[in-house]
Amino acid sequence: MSFERVFSGAPWEGTVGYCRALRAGSHIYVTGTAPVDPDGSVHAPGDALAQTRRCLAIIADALEGLGAGMENVVRTRMFVTDIERWKDYGRGHRESFGDHPPATTLVQVARLIHQDMLIEIEADAVVE
16 A cells, blocks of 8 residues: 655644655545644634634645545544634534535544644545
């Protein structure tokens, strides 16, 4: 089986030793994706919807780099620091998937790698 990897340039990739996404045959695994801007800063501190959209945009870019799209996503996992904002996280998720909703999980965690991050999202996709 062949493996293909893409990197986003997030500051933690080299430090921790991971890639943004990995394709193993027809399966793609997108690592936990936080709302980070290209300069490494946290995107839209305090805005759950904007952070969700940013995470999913990074995921979409990673998928594209491996020959897939959001329509290929079969499962997402959303880790959030304030579950009371579930409607905002859900809205951003729904907007990104439209007519191709994946299975998903939304769980609250104590904190993420940066105090201003409200959400981190993982995704799994299948391509033919």
